Amino acid sequence: MQNSKRQPADSAGKKPTGADLEKADLDTVYTDLKSSAKGLSKTEAAARLQQYGRNAILEKEESALRKFLRFFWGPIPWMIEAAAxxxxLIGHWSDFVIISLLLLYNAVAGFWQERKASNALAALKAGMAPKAEVLRDGDFTTIDAADVVPxxxxRIKLGQVVPADVRFVGGDSISIDQAALTxxxxxxxxxxxxxxxxxxxxKRGEMTAVVIGTGRNTFFGRTAKLVAGAGQGPSHSQKAVTQIGDFLIALCLLLALLLVGSELYRDIVVARDWHWSDVLDILRLVLVLLIASIPVAMPxxxxxxxALGALTLSRxxxxVSRLESIEELAGVDTLCSDKTGTLTKNQLTLHDPQLFQAKDTDTLILAAALASEAGSDDPIDKAIFAGLADKKILDSYKVGKFTPFDPVSKRTQAQVTDTGGKTLYFSKGAPQAIxxxxxxxxxxxKKADGCVSDLASRGLRSLGVARSDDGQSWTFLGILSLEDPPRDDSRETITRARDHGLRVKxxxxxxxxxxxxxxxQVGIGPNILTAGDVxxxxxxxxxxxxxxxxxVETADGFGRVFPEHKYAIVKALQGRGHQVAMTGDGVNDAPALKQADCGIAVSGATDAARAAAAIILTAPGLSTVVDAIDEARKIFERIINYVLFRVSMTLDIMVVVVFATVFFGFSPLTPIMIVLVALLDDVPIMTIAYDNTLVPAKPVHWQMRHLLLGSSVIGLFSIAQTLGVLLIGMEWLGNEHWQSWIELSKEQIQTVVFLQIVAGGHLLLFVVRARGFFFSRPWPASRLFAAIVGTQILTVLMCGFGWLVPAIPWAVIGLVWxxxxxxxxxxxLVKRALNHYLRESAYSNGTKP
Structure with a gap:
């Protein structure tokens, strides 16, 4: 990656002029920073912390109040607020209280669930806050890395994180893992x-360093800028809810015009008896329609x-850091996966040693082990020790002087004494150096050069090993090759991903x-390109x-990728209509993680990656991602089932209310009945979150044309069902024979319609939740079934005993059932015919059903 001038930035983010601290000699660095090898005083450090700000990438935090108020904004909240x-205005205070409570419940429930998810993320971050050892007032002390200043x-030791951009100034050498950045x-x-x-x-060694850049003014300043500009705006689910709300608002307005027009016609033209007090009656009718049109519990x-799906995913x-990302994950068709630690073990192992003067492989590996530092955390040394056939053989040698690897000689060297007292020398390092x-x-x-070239062409790192009896004349024993092997489950996981309709890059x-x-090795295609060439x-x-x-669309993957490349890959795929998930763990992954439809920070990811991601994995490997996709698709199916049910029922109630008012002159449901329908239908159906569903074999998306068409068709037949009850009820009122058997009033007809809509709605849910016949597997979850049965018993008792609604005879309740x-x-049958039509329509249009 290209270097850029990087100076300490003040609290306003401005850069003072000065030398290029990445390239200047160390004396210039000290002078420019007004520092020295003795470090800073605590007083000076405190002043610089005020000047430059904390050593952290500050996230723009949205206030809790603003987050809460967001739940009162949008098509469905607007409808509820208009009804309230x-x-x-017309003095229906009981309706006002109930509707307001429903509005408040929606906001509190949504805010609470989002807050729980964000608190879990905050706790995860807090547990991973890094520390740093700094020289203050002549003594090294441990502080939060966020308090480090230019x-x-x-002091950076084995296993510690480099807390800021630095220039190394003291110590022999150090080996650092830059995978999170490069x-x-x-x-x-x-x-x-x-x-x-x-x-x-x-990973190895210990050195001191002077800090040259903190916070935004570090290596990934350009990356942070990309992160700030990345993002998709509203999620697919948010857009879907908006479209559903717009559809219902448009239908409500159309029906309201029809309703108001018919009432005005009846009062002015037919009755010729108009009074301004009639406005109040019209407003009451509009209120009934408005309440009927609101899917109050949908949010x-x-x-x-x-939220319950997020809990399942946490297990x-x-x-999950953003709840809507679950639905995004369900629709993912392209998975861009990083390699190290996700597809591979992130653990070097020996591979195909090439012998020169060594008599056998064990001799070559033993020589390399003797030239390594015992107990080292260096991945190369660990791989060599792990490759020993018999580790006890090391006890036969006593290590004297050990010279660690340094970037100049590019090799290590060890002086050892064997059991016979003979002094031997061993060295390992870059093949060219050895x-x-x-x-x-x-x-x-020529053989050594060819061997190194062959190993490099296969993506393997090579390591030369040599031995000497006197420390002057050396024998080339051979070449060890090292690889980071694939995880044991990677190939199977890639196959599973393909079976799920995913393209893995x-x-x-x-x-x-x-x-x-x-x-x-893992089964991804061979078309891997160099990102810089593309x-x-x-x-x-x-x-x-x-x-x-x-x-980008045809490639199987990219190598030598920088942050802007990952970001561009995601943007390119999204531009072709793909829903993209991107995995990553480093700062260099953050822009792409934020831009992706579903950014996934893998196990051990940096703060920057976790902050940008929608889902954070706490277990290694790609299999967790595929498991999460399975769960996300089940969650999406539950939501789709609910939306089909709710929109169909809303259409049913709206049309029947308008039809009855226009043609029969009375509303088949009172406002309180409509609110009760919402409570009795929707509150128990929240248990749909636990429902049993089949896992879709392919990615699932919000196909609004199909969803609204399907809801409308099922809604039309539901309207026919409810109108049938209403027409029978109106006929009953005028039929002396039926009235002599069971006498019913208009108010009782309203109760009959109320019973049919509540009970029929739950039966409709059983219909739409199944892709085959409603009685086919998977059967409803026990919680859903129990909630619906309990609600039906309550509704029957309400209608039979007259709780909140006029009582009707038990015989009528039986007939309605x-x-x-x-x-x-x-x-x-209608649902199955509709599903068949939509599948055929999708295939004929060349899209996925």
């Missing part, structure tokens, strides 16, 4: 004067379903040769030409 206002002298899978050795990036991890049901080692040490020439040199900062080797410097990453987008059960089979 209208209730107050000019500080920091994507490189192997540690990089540093010496005095070299640059170290914030977020890197020390709550969707929030609770997502599968996936923490070959030069052994003074290889001729065929031996490998995105790695490593060389293309390594990428191709791993891709072949995304040239003159290309605008936000407006890619079609030739590059075509290349027989009527609804017959209609249940009719609606099931």
């Amino acid at each position: 206002l209208l209730s107050a 000019g500080d002298i920091v 994507g490189e899978s192997l540690p990089v050795s540093k010496k005095a004067g070299d640059l170290g990036y914030s977020g890197s991890i020390a 709550s049901v969707m929030t609770v379903t997502n 599968k080692k996936a923490i 070959a030069a040490l052994c003074k290889l020439s001729g065929d031996a040199a 490998m995105i790695t900062g490593d060389d293309v040769a390594i990428g191709k080797e791993i891709a072949a 995304f040239t410097k003159d290309v605008d990453m936000d407006h890619l030409p079609n030739r590059i987008v075509d290349c 027989l009527y609804m059960i017959a209609w249940m089979f009719v609606l099931d």
Whole structure:
């Protein structure tokens, strides 16, 4: 990645002029920072902390009040608020209180569930806050890394995180893992004067360093800028709820015009008896219609379903930071996966040793082990010790002087004594360095060069090993090759992903040769490209030409990827209509994680990656992602089932209210009955969050045309069902024979319609939740079934004993139930015919059903 001038920024984010601290000599660095090898005083450090700000990427926090008020904004909240206002205007205070409580419940439930998810994320971050050792007033002390300031002298030891951008100034050498920033899978050795990036991890050695940049003014300043500009805006689910609300508002307005027009016609033209007091009666009718048109519990049901799904995902080692991301994950068709630690074990192992003067493989590995540091956390040393056939053989040797790896000689060296008291010397390091040490020439040199080239072409790192009896004349024993092998479950997981309709692309900062080797082993295609060859410097990453987008779409992966490349890959795929999930763990992944439809921070991810991601994994590997997709698709199916039910029922209530008012001159439901319908239908149906569903084999999306068409068709037949009850009821009122058998009033007809809508609605849910016949598996979950049965018993008792509604005879209740059960089979046939039509329509249009 290109270096850029990076100076300490003041609290306003301005950069003072000065030397390029990444390239200047150390004396200039000290002078420019007004510091020295003795570090800063606590007083000076406190002043600089005020001047430059904390050493952290500050996230723009939205206030709790603003988050809460968001739940009162949108089409469905507007409808509820309009109903509440209208209730107050006409003095229906009981309706006003009930509607306001429902509005408040929706807001509180949504706010509470989002707050729980954000608190879980905050706790996760707090538990991972890094520390730093700084030289203050002449003594090293441990402080929060966020309090490090430019000019500080920091000590970095094995296992510690580099707390800021630094220049190394003291100590022999250090090896740091920069994978979180650059994507490189192997540690990089540093010496005095070299640059170290914030977020890197020390893997070997210990050095002191001077801090040259903190917070925003670090290596990933450009990355942070990309993160700030990344993002998709409203999620697909938010857009879907808005479209559903718009659809219902438009229908409500149309029916309201019809209702008001018919009432005005009746009062002015037919009765010729208009009074301004009639406005109050018209407003009451509009209020009934408005209440009928509101799917009051839809936001709550969707929030609770997502929240319970998030809880389930947390048990599968996936923490959800944004609830709507669950539905995004369900529709993902392209999964961009990083390599190291996700597809691979992030653990170097020995692979195919190449023998030269060593008599066998065990001899070669033993020599390399003797040239390694016992107990070291260096991944290369650990791989060598792990490759020993018999670790006890090391007890036969006593290590004397050990010279660790340094970037100049590019090798280690150990002086050891065997059991016979003989002194031996062993060295390992870069093959070229070891070959030069052994003074290889001729065929031996050509063989070594060819071996290194062959290993490099297969994505393997090579390591030369040598032995000497006197420390002067060296023998080239052979070459060890090292690889980061695939995880045991990676190939199976890739196959599972394909079976789920996912295209998996490998995105790695490593060389293309390594990428191709791993891709072949895990079952990803061979078309791995160098990102720099595709995304040239003159290309605008936000407006890619079609030739590059075509290349991105057909490629199996990319190597040598930088942050802007990952971001551009996601944008390109989204531009072609793909729903993209991106996994990552480093600062370099943050822009792409935020831009993706569903950014997934893998196990061990940095703060920047976790902050940008929608889902955070706490277990390694890609299998957790596929498990999460399974769960997300089940959650999405539950929400779709609820939306089909709710929109159909809302259409049913609205049309029947208007029809009865226009043609019969009375409302079939009172405002309180409509509110009770909402409570009795929706509150128990929140248990749909626990329902049993089949896992869709392919990605699922909000197909609004199909969803609204399906809801409308099922709604039309539901309207026919309710109108049938209403017409029978009106006929009953005028039929002396029926009235002599069971006498019914208009008020009791309202109760009959109320019973049919509540009970029929729940039976309709049983119909729409199943893709086959309603009695086919998977059967309803016990909680859902129990909630619905309990609600039906309560509704029957309300109608039989006259609780809140006029009582009706038990015989009528029985007849209504027989009527609804017959209609249940009719609606099931309609649903199956509709599903068949939509599938055929999707195939004929070349889209996925």
